[in-house]
Every structure is written in C-alpha cells, then in structure tokens.
Amino acid sequence: MADTAIPIGELSRRTGCNIETIRYYERIGLLPAPPRRGRYRSYGAEDVGRLGFVRRARELGFTLDEVRALLGLAVGGEASCAEVRDLAAAHLKNVRARIADLRRMERALAESVRACDAGHDAGCPLIQALSAERSGDPRASRARVGSPLGR
Amino acid sequence: MADTAIPIGELSRRTGCNIETIRYYERIGLLPAPPRRGRYRSYGAEDVGRLGFVRRARELGFTLDEVRALLGLAVGGEASCAEVRDLAAAHLKNVRARIADLRRMERALAESVRACDAGHDAGCPLIQALSAERSGDPRASRARVGSPLGR
DNA sequence: GCTTGAGTCTGTAGTCGCTACAGATGGCAT
DNA sequence: ATGCCATCTGTAGCGACTACAGACTCAAGC
Incomplete structure (x- = not known):
C-alpha cells in the first residue's frame, strides 16, 4: 500500500x-x-x-478562517454540531447576499446590452447609463455585504 | 458655484x-x-x-482593466458602441457563471444545514459530508470559471 | 500672534488565497 | 557520470483596495 x-x-x-x-x-x-x-x-x-x-x-x-474553525469542530463530537450548523448557516446567508448582488448586476448588464442592441442613435446607451448619475445616497451601497466595491 | x-x-x-x-x-x-x-x-x-x-x-x-477600457471607449463616439457592447456581454457571461457557481454552493449548504437540523445521531452530518470523498476527477473543478479554488 | 483642529500630503505595509518564480538539493535510472 | 524529475526554501506578484505613520497646510478662534 x-x-x-x-x-x-x-x-x-x-x-x-x-x-x-x-x-x-x-x-x-x-x-x-x-x-x-x-x-x-x-x-x-x-x-x-x-x-x-x-x-x-x-x-x-x-474562508480559510472558517475552514480552520470547521477543522477544530470536526474532531469534537456531537457537542459541536450546533456550532457547525451555525457557521454554515451564517455562510449560507453570505452566499445568498452575494447571489442577490450578482443578480442585480446581471439585470443591469442584460438591460444595457439589450439597449445597445436596440438602437444607437444618440451615442452608446451603455456608456450613457454609466455616465448618468442616479438618485440616492452614493454611500449606501458601500455597506452592503459582497458589494464589488469595498471588500 | x-x-x-x-x-x-x-x-x-x-x-x-x-x-x-x-x-x-x-x-x-x-x-x-x-x-x-x-x-x-x-x-x-x-x-x-x-x-x-x-x-x-x-x-x-x-474589473479596473475593463473600466479603463470603457473609459477609453466612452470618449470615442458611436464607432465604439459595438466594442462596449461586447465588453459588457462578455462580462455578463462571467457574472452568470459566478451566479451559477454560487447557486451550486447555496444548494449544497442549504442541504447540509437541513440535514443538521433533522437528525444528529451519528455525528454532525455537515462534517461527515465534508469528510466524505466524492466520485469524479478531483481536478475537474479547478478549471471552472469563478470556482472558489484556483482564482 | 499662537494654538487648535481639520484636511491633506507621501510612502509603505497589510488584507485574502493563492500562484509563480529562482536557485539549490535529492534520489533514481541509464 | 549524467540526466532528469521531484522537492526544497524564500520571496514577490496578483486585484482592489484599506490602513496606518508622520509631515504639512490652512482657516478660525482666542
């Protein structure tokens, strides 16, 4: 062997x-x-x-820190099961937040590409979308979990 | 002003x-x-x-490199619209791949957490799932876009 | 005039999770 | 003896920031 x-x-x-x-x-x-x-x-x-x-x-x-924790809990028997579950549940929440974030991106991108395909009379619509300011506090998205900015 | x-x-x-x-x-x-x-x-x-x-x-x-390209294309007029569209379309594909990846994670995690909540007779099911080898080439996932490993 | 505080400056190092070298050895087959 | 592959250590790079330290400038208040 x-x-x-x-x-x-x-x-x-x-x-x-x-x-x-x-x-x-x-x-x-x-x-x-x-x-x-x-x-x-x-x-x-x-x-x-x-x-x-x-x-x-x-x-x-x-993450590697979570893996480290999981490894530690893996040796302890049934007592740690609840801890493992909580770790996984927290992580699941995180994953779902990231999915939601990406889906928002996906919608905006798909919309822009569609606009590009449709008509292009007054400049590229995608560029215009990126150039236009939107309403709302510009700092709002910085606090979001998994935002492409600020992580 | x-x-x-x-x-x-x-x-x-x-x-x-x-x-x-x-x-x-x-x-x-x-x-x-x-x-x-x-x-x-x-x-x-x-x-x-x-x-x-x-x-x-x-x-x-x-990415910042893509932003750099977009900035360059933003000044050029309608000629660059197609290029912008292609960049966005490629990026959209990438985003969708990442979503698919995350959804796979989500399913696996949700399943594990559910198993944890159900019964815990023979050790934590989540730990066991992680401990168990699965079939298939272990290298397969390394080539996938957006895999948590190898990026 | 002098202090205080806020704003700004440069430069460097840290984050995460690897990846990619360079250059030195080790062991095995021909 | 000679290749050649595997392994070793150590360091630096990636992307996209973030977080300092320590110096400086400027305006306002006393």
Missing part, C-alpha cells in the same frame, strides 16, 4: 490541491507540519482526508 | 468613493493627475463625472 510516506506530489494528485497551496496551508498553520524523510515532507492517509476536507469546504466557499 | 477647485475630500463625498481609493486610482493611472493648489489636489466638475462613471462600472462588477 502507498498509505504511508506519501510525498507532496502524490498528496497533490490525490486531493487535486496544488503543491504550492499545500505548503501555503502548512505555513499558515491550517495543516500540521508533517514529519520529514530527509528534507522531504512525508504524509499519511489522514493527511489526505484532512486536506480533502479543506478542499471541499473551500469549494463551498468557506 | 463649487464646480472649480474641488478638494479631494469633497470629491470623495460627492462620488461616495474613499479618498485613499481616489489616490489609488490616480497612482495606477485610471484617473489623470489633477492640477495642484499648492500641494493639494484640485479637481473640477469633469472629475466628478469621470469618477462617478468608474464607480458605477465597478458596481456592475467590471
């Missing part, structure tokens, strides 16, 4: 995680520093699991 | 754009360096328009 003494390249292949990223995770303390075979890192089966966990959490959009 | 000799703080207030960000835009050449009153930057009405344009384009999610 190749379960013991997995070199970093093999770990990368098994998890789909870039070698540089693995070393980065180690540097920031997300993954523990593995033992060495000479100067080479030597991983075990549990590292494949752990890194896989990280990767899947990242795919769900959790 | 306060149209002439607008100081940076006033420009910030009028456009809702952070002072540091205005200076940053100047540094990277997105905004022209304004004349100085002594050592202080002195803006005019056209700067308010220009920066407002930038801000609105950013709100639609255009």
Whole structure:
C-alpha cells in the first residue's frame, strides 16, 4: 500500500490541491507540519482526508478562517454540531447576499446590452447609463455585504 | 458655484468613493493627475463625472482593466458602441457563471444545514459530508470559471 | 500672534488565497 | 557520470483596495 510516506506530489494528485497551496496551508498553520524523510515532507492517509476536507469546504466557499474553525469542530463530537450548523448557516446567508448582488448586476448588464442592441442613435446607451448619475445616497451601497466595491 | 477647485475630500463625498481609493486610482493611472493648489489636489466638475462613471462600472462588477477600457471607449463616439457592447456581454457571461457557481454552493449548504437540523445521531452530518470523498476527477473543478479554488 | 483642529500630503505595509518564480538539493535510472 | 524529475526554501506578484505613520497646510478662534 502507498498509505504511508506519501510525498507532496502524490498528496497533490490525490486531493487535486496544488503543491504550492499545500505548503501555503502548512505555513499558515491550517495543516500540521508533517514529519520529514530527509528534507522531504512525508504524509499519511489522514493527511489526505484532512486536506480533502479543506478542499471541499473551500469549494463551498468557506474562508480559510472558517475552514480552520470547521477543522477544530470536526474532531469534537456531537457537542459541536450546533456550532457547525451555525457557521454554515451564517455562510449560507453570505452566499445568498452575494447571489442577490450578482443578480442585480446581471439585470443591469442584460438591460444595457439589450439597449445597445436596440438602437444607437444618440451615442452608446451603455456608456450613457454609466455616465448618468442616479438618485440616492452614493454611500449606501458601500455597506452592503459582497458589494464589488469595498471588500 | 463649487464646480472649480474641488478638494479631494469633497470629491470623495460627492462620488461616495474613499479618498485613499481616489489616490489609488490616480497612482495606477485610471484617473489623470489633477492640477495642484499648492500641494493639494484640485479637481473640477469633469472629475466628478469621470469618477462617478468608474464607480458605477465597478458596481456592475467590471474589473479596473475593463473600466479603463470603457473609459477609453466612452470618449470615442458611436464607432465604439459595438466594442462596449461586447465588453459588457462578455462580462455578463462571467457574472452568470459566478451566479451559477454560487447557486451550486447555496444548494449544497442549504442541504447540509437541513440535514443538521433533522437528525444528529451519528455525528454532525455537515462534517461527515465534508469528510466524505466524492466520485469524479478531483481536478475537474479547478478549471471552472469563478470556482472558489484556483482564482 | 499662537494654538487648535481639520484636511491633506507621501510612502509603505497589510488584507485574502493563492500562484509563480529562482536557485539549490535529492534520489533514481541509464 | 549524467540526466532528469521531484522537492526544497524564500520571496514577490496578483486585484482592489484599506490602513496606518508622520509631515504639512490652512482657516478660525482666542
């Protein structure tokens, strides 16, 4: 079996995680520093699991700090389930806010492109839309979660 | 009128754009360096328009490079309308891809949270979902546009 | 005239999550 | 002995800001 003494390249292949990223995770303390075979890192089966966990959490959009928290909670048993749930729920809310933000963008963009396709008598409608001031407090959008400005 | 000799703080207030960000835009050449009153930057009405344009384009999610291109095309008349349209259309595609990505996350998260709320007999279902390997090439998602990994 | 406070200046470093090098080793096969 | 690949460390870059530190200018109030 190749379960013991997995070199970093093999770990990368098994998890789909870039070698540089693995070393980065180690540097920031997300993954523990593995033992060495000479100067080479030597991983075990549990590292494949752990890194896989990280990767899947990242795919769900959790930040590295959230992943760190999840890893901490993963070892504690049922007691932490509620905490995990709350973390995920908060994150879900965030994702939904970002979706709403993007959908607003999508509508505005689609509308503009449509206007462009329709008629172009007095200059490009898209440019005009961007040039025109709109009503409302210009600072309002800065506080929004996931706004393209200010994050 | 306060149209002439607008100081940076006033420009910030009028456009809702952070002072540091205005200076940053100047540094990277997105905004022209304004004349100085002594050592202080002195803006005019056209700067308010220009920066407002930038801000609105950013709100639609255009990158600064795209904004730069849009600014260039904004001065050229109707000839550039098609180019603007194409830029916006490409960007729209990108936004839609990001929405699709987020919606996938949303579904997975909502499902997990629901599982958490339902029963918790054998450990936290969310942690288990993250711990379990899924089928398929682990590298597949790395190529996707807007994936949380690899951007 | 002197102080106080607000505004502005430059320059640099930090954020997040990687990614991309450069240049030095290590180990294995031919 | 000679390639060649894998791995090592360390540093710098990305995008789009944001956050200081420390200096300066200017107008108003006393």
